Each structure stands twice: as structure tokens, then as C-alpha cells.
Amino acid sequence: MTDSAGPVRVGLIGSGWIGRFHGESLARRIPETDLVAVADPAPGAAERVAGELGARYAYTDAADLIADPDVEAVVIASPARFHTDLVVAAAAAGKAIFVEKPMALTIADADRAIAAAAAAGVPLQVGFNRRFATGFAAARQVIDEGGIGTPQLLRSLTRDPGGFDPAAVKPGTIFLETLIHDFDTLRWFNPGADVLDVYAVGDALVHPEFAGRGLLDTAVVTIRFDNGAIAVAEANFSAAYGYDVRGEVFGSAGMVTAGDVHANEMRHYHAGGASGPTTRLNIDLFRDAYTQELADFAANVRGAGRPVPTGEDARAALAIALACIRSVDTGARVALSAVTA
Ligand SMILES: NC(=O)c1ccc[n+]([C@@H]2O[C@H](COP(=O)([O-])OP(=O)(O)OC[C@H]3O[C@@H](n4cnc5c(N)ncnc54)[C@H](O)[C@@H]3O)[C@@H](O)[C@H]2O)c1
Numbered sequence: 001m002t003d004s005a006g007p008v009r010v011g012l013i014g015s016g017w018i019g020r021f022h023g024e025s026l027a028r029r030i031p032e033t034d035l036v037a038v039a040d041p042a043p044g045a046a047e048r049v050a051g052e053l054g055a056r057y058a059y060t061d062a063a064d065l066i067a068d069p070d071v072e073a074v075v076i077a078s079p080a081r082f083h084t085d086l087v088v089a090a091a092a093a094g095k096a097i098f099v100e101k102p103m104a105l106t107i108a109d110a111d112r113a114i115a116a117a118a119a120a121g122v123p124l125q126v127g128f129n130r131r132f133a134t135g136f137a138a139a140r141q142v143i144d145e146g147g148i149g150t151p152q153l154l155r156s157l158t159r160d161p162g163g164f165d166p167a168a169v170k171p172g173t174i175f176l177e178t179l180i181h182d183f184d185t186l187r188w189f190n191p192g193a194d195v196l197d198v199y200a201v202g203d204a205l206v207h208p209e210f211a212g213r214g215l216l217d218t219a220v221v222t223i224r225f226d227n228g229a230i231a232v233a234e235a236n237f238s239a240a241y242g243y244d245v246r247g248e249v250f251g252s253a254g255m256v257t258a259g260d261v262h263a264n265e266m267r268h269y270h271a272g273g274a275s276g277p278t279t280r281l282n283i284d285l286f287r288d289a290y291t292q293e294l295a296d297f298a299a300n301v302r303g304a305g306r307p308v309p310t311g312e313d314a315r316a317a318l319a320i321a322l323a324c325i326r327s328v329d330t331g332a333r334v335a336l337s338a339v340t341a
Pocket of ligand 1: 013014015016017018019039040041042045062077078079080082100101102127128129177282
């Protein structure tokens, strides 16, 4: 399946916004990886990114990249609806797999992806990058060390910096592609606990004119865990002040917080008050986390350990997202068992 030494030879599938950034990490920022191939069906896209990043092969069909014997691992960054089939094809070819979130859009597909990787015995890691952000990882360590006692209240939020095309946002996106990060973070911040049920409210507050077409650009979710903890996740697609991702866990012995909208510690103090720059892009806010998750993946492909977040983590976060969609549709609290059964 994989060589036991040297940089991991990675093929990038999908070279759009995040794929291109991952390609740069693989080619330039991570010594333990080589970007050897790029696949993208958009005319000229794979050639362009492969050329810029020094990859030897460019394909329009991901199947050709997966069949390439020089590729020992794939990073899948295509649109979400292709993820499961690509995971299954890569597993069948014996390639180690890093797949962007969401790994699947249905529980059946999540199970299919997990089973394919297990049957092939290949590593499968999912792109929940917040786990690799320094502040979030430090918060989890405080939780592990008992620093907040028993978790009682958890909070996670994502406020994107806006500029989206409301006509291009598919129904469910806010849960399946955005809040799925928060759902993973909340599970990870409450280790060992399972989610019982969710209640979700959503609306089109940024673009109310699209409300009738099913757009949700704003949502709040309450989540109950089986250890009694209660969590709130919230998202909005248009924060005027920048890209804002934060998490918080409050417990019997204290509180831990993670995430900061400020780009750095500089503050400008002036007649009108004090101000500082904020982050505008995910690839700036999470630059190091996106790089570290792929560095960890490479280490795990070389045998350091089992890749985390796992396919099972992806399935668990997906189940919460699917329950949220049902909750918005019905106006009712939805048990997770109702979407996983
Ligand atoms: N972890 C994160 O923070 C994060 C951030 C951004 C995007 N993502 C995820 O990454 C995925 C891609 O998002 P994006 O914003 O880069 O999208 P994008 O539209 O910018 O790029 C997708 C690329 O995939 C290509 N493509 C389409 N079909 C393909 C196929 N069958 N095989 C290979 N390539 C194909 C497209 O031509 C395009 O170049 C999504 O699942 C998204 O949720 C994750």
C-alpha cells in the first residue's frame, strides 16, 4: 500500500479554494509530503495548479489520479457531493485518504466510506481543522486535565466574513458544511459524551429576499449530551468585522475559551477608542491548523498512529447536522437516533 520511508507522495483531488491551499501545504509547507499529482475536471485547473506547485501529473478525471501508482495518499477537496465515492475508490486502490468535511451527506454514505477504508486497511482522516488550531488544542488539554471540572455548558460559533452568493447556497449548507465544524468541536470538547438530541432554528437574515427559496444564512442549535451538558452552536454567513470562530466550555470548576477574531495583538489607540485588525479569510485564520492537520496525516500514513478525526467522527457530526435539518423542517426537537436508525 504505502512506502515506509521518504515523503508521502500525495495526489490532490479538487484544486479549488481549499484544495489549492492544501496543495501549497503539501508542496511547500510540509517537508514530509510531496505533491505528485492534481486532479480537477474544470478545464485547465489541474494543469495550472500542478504547474504552479511542481506536481508531475495533472488529470481531469480523479479516477486516473487514484490509479496512478506514484500516488500513495490522496487529499480530497472536491465539492462535498463527490466525497464518499472518491473515498471508496481511493480505498479500493489502497491509498491513504484525507477527505475534507463533510465526508458524506447521508448516514448510509458515511457508513460506506468508513467500511471501505476499514476493509482496505487504509488510513482515513477528516478535515475538522479546528482540532489542530493552537488555542482549540490547548483548550482541549485543559479539559483533559480536569481544569474545568464537569462540562455543563458548551458554545461554538462560526461567523463567516460574508461576500457569498445567496443563489448558490444549497439548502442545508449552514448545517452540513459550516456548523458541522462546530458540531465536531462540541463533541471533541465533551470527550466521551454522546449527543442525545438537537433543536435548531434558522433563517435568512443576511439575504431575507432569499428566505422563500430556502436559504438559511443564520442558525442557532441547542444540543443535549448524555452526560447532562447543554451546548449551543451558532452560525452566520456575514460578519461585518471579519472571520470569527470561537469555542467555550463552562464546567463545575471553571471555564475555557478558544478563538479570537483579532489577526494579531496590535491595537491602535486613538481619539475614537482602540482598534486592531481582524482576520478575513479562513486560510489566514486557520493557516497553521490546515497545515498541521496534513502534517499529522502524513505522520500517520508513515505509521505514527491512527488518523484523527476519524470517519466515525465525521459520521457523528453529520448525524447532528442531519438532525438539525429535520428540526428546522419540523419545528421540533430531534433525537439523533431518528436520523441514524
Ligand atoms: N475545512 C475547512 O475549513 C474547509 C474550508 C473550505 C472548504 N472546505 C470543504 O472543501 C470542499 C471544497 O470546497 P472549496 O471551497 O474548495 O470548493 P471550490 O468550489 O472552490 O473547489 C472545488 C474544486 O473541485 C473541483 N471538482 C468538481 N468536481 C470534482 C470531482 N469529481 N473530482 C475532483 N475535483 C472536482 C472543482 O472544479 C473545483 O476546482 C467542500 O467540501 C468544503 O466544505 C473545507
